[in-house]
Amino acid sequence: MPISPTLRFLGAAGTVTGSRHLLEAGGRRILLDCGLFQGVKPLRLRNWAPFPVPPADIDAVVLSHAHLDHSGYLPRLVRDGFRGPILCSPATLDLCRLLLLDSAHLQEADADYLNRHGLSRHQPALPLYTVADAQRAIAALRPVDFDTATDLPGGCGVQLTPAGHILGAAIVQIRHPGGRLVFSGDLGRYGDPLMPPPGGVAQADHLIVESTYGNRKHSAEQAADALEAVITRTVRRGGTVVIPAFAVGRAQALLYYIWQLKQAGRIARDLPVFLDSPMASGAVDVYLRHAGDQRLSAADARAAFGVATYVTEVEQSKALDSSPMPKIIVSASGMATGGRVIHHLKHYLPDPRSTVLFAGFQAEGTRGAAMLDGAATVKIHGGYVPVRAEIDSLPMLSAHADADEILRWLRGFERAPRETFIVHGEPGAADALRLRIKDELGWRCRAVEQNDVAELG
Structure with a gap:
């Protein structure tokens, strides 16, 4: 009997940082985003924990965009054994070249500072990853044009739609043996002066949606x-x-x-x-x-x-x-x-x-x-x-959609997904968005927690 596809939430669950969601389908593992945990020390310490699955067993990574809380763990993933392709939009690839190298330089500089001043409990203090690790991760980046279907391992496929959050930001649509999974990434604004509005998506069997501003509305002041x-x-x-x-x-x-x-x-x-x-x-x-x-x-x-x-x-x-x-x-x-x-x-x-x-x-x-x-x-x-x-x-x-704008984007779906998973928000924001989706759209949804696993069958 075939094993149902599963989705594991390895980051950005109960917090706005460390975006990492693992799809296991068709006997393959596809990681959506590979971000650093940032902010308070308990979150930053998660970057040093072993990855929940062996990086060598991950077949591909798909990035929604270049911000480090979505891409910044890639050099460590590569350092620890990941050897697959990293798919992203062309602009995200160019921005990752900048961001990942800069992050690696800072990691090395911080370790050097701690060692020179004897400020670390670890002897010696080591960077989370090095410039060489970042260069290997950058070499694995593969550009995917918007609105172009691209094959992934295990009979899966990906299509990127502009999300409007920053240059190159994408809504990720994954076709897998169990159906269609859509990941909003970080949604942009309607009326942003630089970026287009989030692109519409017609259908999803399952949906992952961000909730950074899930309990707030942006000021009407210009x-x-x-x-x-x-x-x-x-x-x-x-x-x-x-x-x-x-x-x-x-x-x-x-x-x-x-x-x-x-x-x-x-x-x-x-x-x-x-x-x-x-x-x-x-x-x-x-x-x-x-x-x-x-x-x-x-x-x-x-x-x-x-x-x-x-x-x-x-x-x-x-x-x-x-x-x-x-x-x-x-x-x-x-x-x-x-x-x-x-x-x-x-x-x-x-x-x-x-x-x-x-x-x-x-x-x-x-x-x-x-x-x-x-x-x-x-x-x-x-x-x-x-x-x-x-x-x-x-x-x-803010470059993030507020609660009303998230609901506006969700109303563009032709039918309700089987289940909607709410991520990338503090607990209050995620739960507020959950209630609005439930009450206003009548959709089945839940705010996920770190390490939750969902069956997509």
Whole structure:
């Protein structure tokens, strides 16, 4: 008797990080996403646990998009024995080249720092993976064009549909011997200025849907209006606006809005703007190469992304903090967990004239979440820095669909899936979305937990 296909939830279950879902069908194993766990220490420690199945027994990986909580464990998977193909959209492939190498460099640098300062309980401290591991993972990436059926092992197949979340982001449709599985990945917004809306999917026997904002609705305030207000009052005080921004997606959107404000004369055209993130600069190049996957024309994209001075050298980055002139600094990382923005925060947080402006989701346990919760101090480089700067956020700038937009996308299905699995959300968000799907659509659904197994027969 044939064994029913199964789906195992190995990450992004009860949390918004570590996206990993394992389909076992037709005697083969296909992993949907292979993300890093980020945020609080108990989650980060999961990255060091043995993978629940031997990586060598996984036949293929399909990526929804390039963000590290969806792709960042790939080098470790390869290091531990995975030898199959990694399928993704062409733009995701290009972005993964940037993100995975950068992640590996940081892993090696962190281990080196701990060893040089004797700060690790492990002797020696080791990186989760190395640059060489990342290079092997990148070599396994295989591009798949949108809306093109592609074969997978075990009589399975995959088709990618634009998700609108970031450049290259995909809704993943898997055809397997037991039916059709659809994975939403991270759904984008309707009306995003850079990316198209999430593509429609007609049918699914089983559905995996994200719930990052499953219990929230984005503000109706326009992002340009909110950004203009923050910049104007900060500049009037003689301060600097520091924007911790995700290097892929959010940084490019911010440059677009700043360009629009300058074009309309709503902020001074000569107000200096700096993009202080080599990763974000590299991502801009990818956005320009894949202009056909976004809403902006190639000419407008070049103009919008050219609004900033790109900071490449460390010394140039440090010089930004020694200049007293009002300015805008867009720098990574988006949750203030690392990167060049940490040095800017150390300098500008004690300055009541300046503003730290968050432009995306802040996971529990991050510096960004602490500042938005009103922390009086934050720990940076072993010391505590007072928070005297204005702290603000642009929640409407999120690249994630809110609860209403998720429901809008779900209503595009011609019939209810047999079961819908809710992932990629904190417990409250996931359960709120479960109730809305149940009450408004009448679908059978559940919010899954880590290591849950579902039969798809």
